[in-house]
Amino acid sequence: MQDWKKSISSFLEKTDDSFDLAMQRLRNSLSLxxxxxxxxxxxxxxxxxxxxxxxxxxxxxxxxxxxxxxxxxxxxxxxxxxxxxxxxxxxxxxxxxxxxxxxxxxxxxxxxxxxxxxxxxxxxxxxxxxxxxxxxxxxxxxxxxxxxxxxxxVPPPDAEYGIISDIDDTIVLTSATDTLMMSKHVFMNNARTRLPFAGVSAFYRSLQLGRNGKRNNPFFYVSSSPWNMYDLLHDFLDINDIPAGPLLLRDFGLMQNKFFGSDHMSHKFKEIQNILLTYPHLNFILIGDSGQQDAPIYKEVVKQFPGRVLCIYIRDVELPERAEVVKVISEELKGTVEMLLVKDTATAAKHAADTGLIFQEEVQKVEVQKEIDTSAAAGTSTKQAPAPISKDTKKLSPET
Missing domain, CATH: 2.60.40.10 (Immunoglobulins)
Structure with missing residues (x-):
């Protein structure tokens, strides 16, 4: 079976490469x-x-x-x-x-x-x-x-921890479990009209700030979205004042056996693995959602990197069967690391404050931002302008 897949993949890769080369030559000859x-x-x-x-x-x-x-x-x-x-x-x-x-x-x-x-x-x-x-x-x-x-x-030596976050259905509504709704959210909106989940920007800034007050905890965003979406996701983070960080997306195509391989789970695990191997002295918080495979992926990360994960937040997409998967994995990890299924960012912020990851005062800021974002999503108020960027904030915002 595996040999058959490799043969088909090799054939498709060569065909795709020949077609792309022919099209490039044709467009070039026509000055297109x-x-x-x-x-x-x-x-x-x-x-x-x-x-x-x-x-x-x-x-x-x-x-x-x-x-x-x-x-x-x-x-x-x-x-x-x-x-x-x-x-x-x-x-x-x-x-x-x-x-x-x-x-x-x-x-x-x-x-x-x-x-x-x-x-x-x-x-x-x-x-x-x-x-x-x-x-x-x-x-x-x-x-x-x-x-x-x-x-x-490059994270500074005094960073307290890093944060690895999913994007779709974790910080922005995508409805990845529903193809029709996902198409509507992705194709009919832009970086300004797509709204973040309520309170995400304030919660992520509180993690960026940490407890040393230096605002130097690095963010990494790992997503199965294709690289073609890079500019939209890049702008979405900046527009909504969500901490800047490397965007690690996925290449869709026929090359390198992508027709059969490089699925959602293997792509995300590989990227997270690379991050933890790159920074062996830095521990991490993992954030995802219950809609796809984030919980199983994060479970495997915990197994392969014992002691490196401080906690895991999984946003509940309100699908009972997916929530049950998270609960089962959470029980399996009990005593090793906490995996929390949370309804909103305010709940996650309260847990982060109670466990000493962020300042207690940040919880109220997240709750206020949550109310502002909820009103904006309902159309009852305009989206809040990003807070003025301080000198420390600029350290994690390369384009400001």
Missing amino acids: YKPLQIVPYRSYGTVNRLYLKGRVLANKGVTSAEDNDTLLKNLMNMYRRFESDEIRDATVRINFQGQEHFITTDREGYFVLNIEPQTPLQLDDIWHEMELELHAANISSFEPGIKAEAHVL
């Missing part, structure tokens, strides 16, 4: 490529090694989200995201600490680079910038001077 762009992804690293990932694509003209965007505009932007034209074999030049590094994009337009800092990093700011420039591309529309800026997170 629009201006090119570099799309760097927020990533992470250590004082000894920085990891960078991004993609080179044709710029399809996805427009910035506005509160009054029409349904047609939202649908067109989503179509442009998924009807992407990746640029293979392009060369990207990365400038960091005065040194140049060159990397070539793969068949899907992705580039990945590990850089060893030549001089010690200044850890008073946990975000480190890299300058990117498109050095070469065998595309008729290529013009020199296409640049971008990448941000890589």
Whole structure:
């Protein structure tokens, strides 16, 4: 059975690659490529090694989200995201600490680079910038001077803990268990009209602040959403004043056996595993929802990394059979780590305060934010503008 899957996957991969190459040559010969762009992804690293990932694509003209965007505009932007034209074999030049590094994009337009800092990093700011420039591309529309800026997170040595969070149905309503409703939420809204679950921004900021008051606990967002959604999720976090962090999404396609493999559970576990291996001296809080496989994934994380998980919060999506799965796993983990099935962020915040993860005063802030967000979702008030960003907050917000 496994050999059959490998044979089919290999055939599909070669077919997909040949088709993509033929289409790139055809578009190039007809001068159909629009201006090119570099799309760097927020990533992470250590004082000894920085990891960078991004993609080179044709710029399809996805427009910035506005509160009054029409349904047609939202649908067109989503179509442009998924009807992407990746640029293979392009060369990207990365400038960091005065040194140049060159990397070539793969068949899907992705580039990945590990850089060893030549001089010690200044850890008073946990975000480190890299300058990117498109050095070469065998595309008729290529013009020199296409640049971008990448941000890589390195947790400071005095961070109390890290936070790994799911996105869909954890911080934003997606209805991932209902295909029709999920399509409505994802395709008919934008980064401004999609609302976070009530109180999420205040709760996450309280975890970011921790108990040392330095607001330097790092966030990592792991999702099964495709990389095509990166700009929308990136903007959603920023617009709603949710702490910035690396977004670790999923590549959809036929390459590397993705037609049969790289499912939701294996993708998320692998990303979380990489984070915990990268920071062996940092413990973590895990946050997810009961809608899909977060509880089983987090259970496996606890088993493979004993003593590394401080607690687990699972948002209840109000499906009894899914809630039962969480309760069973919670019982299995009893005595090792607490896995809490919570109805809202205020409940999670109270537990975090009672166990010494956040200040007690933060609970009231979460409750106030919850009321504001609930009113905004019901249309009885306007969404609260983000609080002014302090000097400490900027350390975890690379674009501010």
